[in-house]
Amino acid sequence: MASPSLMDTLFQRGLDDIIKGVRHQQSSTESIFMSRVIEEIRREIKSTDLQTKSTALQKLTYLNSIHFIDMSWASFHAIECISSPAFSHKKIGYLAISQSFSESTPVILLISNQLRKDLKSGNEFEVSLALDCLSRIGTVDLCRDLASEVFILMSSSKVFIRKKAIGVVLRLFEKYPDAVRVCFKKLVESLEGSDSPIVSAVVGVFCELSAKDPRSYLPLAPEFYRILVDSKNNWVLIKVLKIFVKLAPLEPRLAKRLVEPICDHMRKTGAKSLVFECIRTVVTSFTEYESAMKLAAEKIREFLMEDDPNLKYLGLHAISIMAPKHLWAVLENKDVVIQSLSDEDPNIKLESLRLVMAMASESNLMETCRVLVNYALKSDPDFCNEILGSILSTCCQNVYEVIIDFDWYVSLLGEMSRIPNCKKGEEIENQLIDIGMRVKDVRPELVRIARDLLIDPALLGNPFLHRLLSAAAWVCGEYVEFSRNPVELMEALLQPRTSLLPSSIRTVYVQSAFKILIFCIHSYFLQKEDMTSEVSDLASKRECSESSDLATGKALVQSDQDEGFNPRESNQSYEYPSVVDTGDGQSSTPTFMEKKSLMHESIVNLLNLMELVLSPLSSSLDVEIQERACNVLGFIELVQQEFSNPLIRKEANLDREEVIASRVVEWVHDGFSEELGPVSVTAQDRVPIPDELVLKENLTDLEAICGGVELPAPGSFSLTSPYYGESAVFSVSNLQAEEDSEPSTESTSLLTEHRKRHELYYLPSEKNKIPANDYPPANDPSSSINTNDATEDLVKLADQSLVSKRKPNHAKPRPVVVKLEEGEAAPVVSKKPELKDDLLSGAIHDILLGNEAKAASSQSNPSDKSSSKRKGKAKHVDLLDSNLAVGEQPNHENPSSRRSKHRGDGKQKSKKSKGKKNGDGREDDGEKESQKIRDHHGRHKSRQRADAPINVVPQTPDIPDYLL
């Protein structure tokens, strides 16, 4: 660029010129204009004339805040501007600093002196600028250096300055906790008076402070109580309520005193914000006070009746806070809640959805879910997924606690996956597998649902459903014995459109296809055995198979199969997917009948089909797919030799090839039929690591070698449900290894042995299966209602849930749901309150034995209540005293350690309060009035004081009421 022209040096563009300039630019020329302006600024800002400099800085600050231009480079110039005597320059400088400085700004230390100068300035607006700056960017160093100046300003005669000084204290305490010693007394004093802006500022500060560490401010409760009763300022009242919400759990007796005034405010005030704050306070903290809850519910009802969507939303929100403990509040407003489900406001819809799910119980769950799913079909995609998500999470809580009819639920999952906007594939995937493993009785239905999902080519196109499909594929492979037509499943798994799937899921498909193949061939052999069972030669083989089946606990299946075989039809090829109808048409009975259709020809066709589809995959780029395809192809080759030659087959019985093939099939089948159960997440951790095993060393080497290589996603299901913190993890590759590595009898025997050794980690195998034959068909289409009128449905739902308390007669007992031992899947709901109780009792304990004694004693003199000044004086004396005390008894505590202890440190404090248990019982009366303040300043001293028994006054056993 040319050197600055005369025009440029003589004239400078002001902020207004820049604003106009930007407005006149087209979007295409804007960046050019911008870079020119910035270049200008860079030049001007170096000027020695402060006017020019500050104008440049102002322009830059503007561009930074509106156009997000970087201004960190100008930090030194900003400091130059604040040192200008002119107010306007100062102001520009301070704005720039508070906008662009952070702790890491190198020059930030340079402003310390200027800030001090301005804090001492006679001009209140200059002081205000400096205070504002400190409150935004104050670092540890700045806060330490300027704490005393701020302290002086806290007693300024000007309210304008005083309130801002109080505001800065928050930053001071946060960055430099030792400032508490200097400023806290002043802060507490400022609580006096009732409606000045000062009180508003102080209460605001305490609100922030108590949010971080409420316990320390418990002794101030009487002051806050006074404000709560006296103040007329809604802002202050809201803040005080916020403080009490924090304090209430720490001191149970507070609630008794607070309920009345809060209800009073709730009744009298016209300000909705205050009403809402009262409601929120009551529903979060005073849930035991029936009358207050009633009043709150009443007010919530008023909110819900308002037209203002904000109030409606907040009302629903308040109900949802109540819901866990006071379901009646939800039920009372059920009509509104359900109507809100079709509100146009997304916030309201979400809240009401939450509440609808809160109302769901065993009895109305089916109805609720049906209506919601229908509603989801018509909702916008976001809300649709919200609905699905909440159904899924509600249903799987506490290991599917609310679900009685799993057939219904599984078919609901299937239905949900077909909703076009469904993006919950992952959750549904987890639940499908989880249910498959936990609930034996549902498997036939599960396989049916999985089949429906798999054979639908349309689903393959939706990437959100891929995970779900992998679950379906796994289910079909794992529980193929319940399938009515394995051949059809096989075709589904091998359909051409599977090429759309990501490789990790294709591997599951290949593996599942392999499982089905093994199953088919195995059944074929069994069948043939049956027919030729006279042949003594095979009898021995069968014996062998039977015994191995017994070993794997499959005897039942075996006998079923034996009975089921009835060589009736034979020449049915796989082109006929029509399954032999098993009479009632229900899928709940394991249908082995169709196996009679698995004739030689269909097996050959199956093998051919698999070979055809998998051959290209054997050169796939994905190593998992490639490996699996190759394994399966190898197996097919082995088996095919036998099947392809009909001549050999004719005289088959003694053929060696066949014996080998059938034995291989037997082994692999045994491997596959071993039941997989849910495994605890922590199971792995509990396996002790052998001493000689050194894993880490090798792994670090590995990392060095393949640091840059991106590992493909493992082809494993990982079942981690956030709701009950338990998961079952098993990887397909494990299975693979299991059957690949050595197709020998070892596979089963190893498993049994492993089971024997680590019995602890296995689920108890179930002895008695509950036959679940006569479930009504889930989601009976005839009962599905007209989906056109959602609101009508919703209203019906309202009627339904009216009777929600009445349990309907279930024709069927709930099927067994396998849970893990030792309460790992501890119910969520029961867990939470427990935790709370612990906290609460801990707090009560602490208070009664530690702080409470002091807090109470500080209150023992009623006239003492508002005499903070006296307390302040007492505190100074106290400081001296304690120093003396340390001098006298140096062995009690290391004096230097006291310095580092400050109010903000929760841990030390709790230690302290425990330590004080013994000593506090004997408090000197004269010290009591100082205790309150000391509580904040230096708790550490109380121990020394207590340990020096001067005038021992035994503590009264009953602690006086907190707020008397």
Added chain:
Amino acid sequence: MIKSVLVINTQGKPRLTKFYDILTVEKQQELLRSVFRRADNVSNFVEAESIFGPDSRLVYKHYATLYFVIVFDSSENELAMLDLIQVFVETLDKCFRNVSELDMVFNYSKLHNILDGIIFGGQVMETSSAEIIRAVEEISKLEAASNSISLVPKTVSGWRSR
């Protein structure tokens, strides 16, 4: 505590941004982009935790061509924040006599004076617009006084306005 105050026009252009938490410029820009989008006559709350981190809420209010947005945490009352926006807008209205978007565009510095009068370091300090205006006017006077020392305005607009 209030985390941020934003004024955005209906095209998504920022007119005023104030962050009481220190944020990088990139982050600020990201926030702004995600805040802007909304239909009318629905409730004024927007889920903000995904953008601003946990424990953050967002209310906004729509006036003519401008959205006024406040981001805050659980120490503030939602409805009170809506009132605060009201206070802010009322004050602007009084300062500029029927405030319009153009006023907001061209009075960048004064805008900050007003906002700083209401919110101090993330805390609500003053809610009476009379008080705020009084302070703002004093500041303007002071600024004018300190500027008049330099008799010859150097800026182009300064020349023009003479």
